[in-house]
Amino acid sequence: MARVRIGDEVGRAAVAAVRAIVAQHGDGAGSTGGAASVDRSTLALAVRYTLQLLAEQAPGGTVEVRVPPHGAVQCVEGPKHTRGTPPNVVETDAATWLALAAGDLSWRDARAAGRVHASGQRADLAGHLPVIAVSPQT
Numbered sequence: 001m002a003r004v005r006i007g008d009e010v011g012r013a014a015v016a017a018v019r020a021i022v023a024q025h026g027d028g029a030g031s032t033g034g035a036a037s038v039d040r041s042t043l044a045l046a047v048r049y050t051l052q053l054l055a056e057q058a059p060g061g062t063v064e065v066r067v068p069p070h071g072a073v074q075c076v077e078g079p080k081h082t083r084g085t086p087p088n089v090v091e092t093d094a095a096t097w098l099a100l101a102a103g104d105l106s107w108r109d110a111r112a113a114g115r116v117h118a119s120g121q122r123a124d125l126a127g128h129l130p131v132i133a134v135s136p137q138t
Contacts, residue, residue, distance in 0.1 A: 014046040024037075060078055061080035068093075096116060
């Protein structure tokens with residue numbers, strides 16, 4: 001059964017709410033400082049919405065992107081994976097994923113800091129991020 005698509009208005013509102021709280025409590029771009037202050041359901045909605053956008057903008061089944069415990073999607077064109085552990089996996093926490101999705105943190109910086117675990121030859125999302133256009137934090 002297919003999942004119901006998260007509407008843009010609801011999804012964008014969740015992303016904006018998370019970014020506002022992180023900006024208040026964090027210490028700069030890509031900070032995870034305020035993520036713990038976000039309501040779990042709002043955080044989950046923001047993560048699932050941005051994962052949905054990634055899957056829509058980079059359709060395919062070559063890379064599995066995991067943001068436990070909130071969601072996972074398969075994306076990026078190429079050989080589709082169907083059974084067992086996928087050969088190309090990206091995994092990160094919710095705060096890092098949302099910073100990447102919004103362009104507050106670069107793929108290279110997240111990888112260098114060890115905030116993203118990526119395995120497999122195609123597990124590079126640099127060309128697919130950010131997935132959402134947001135207004136700058138103030």
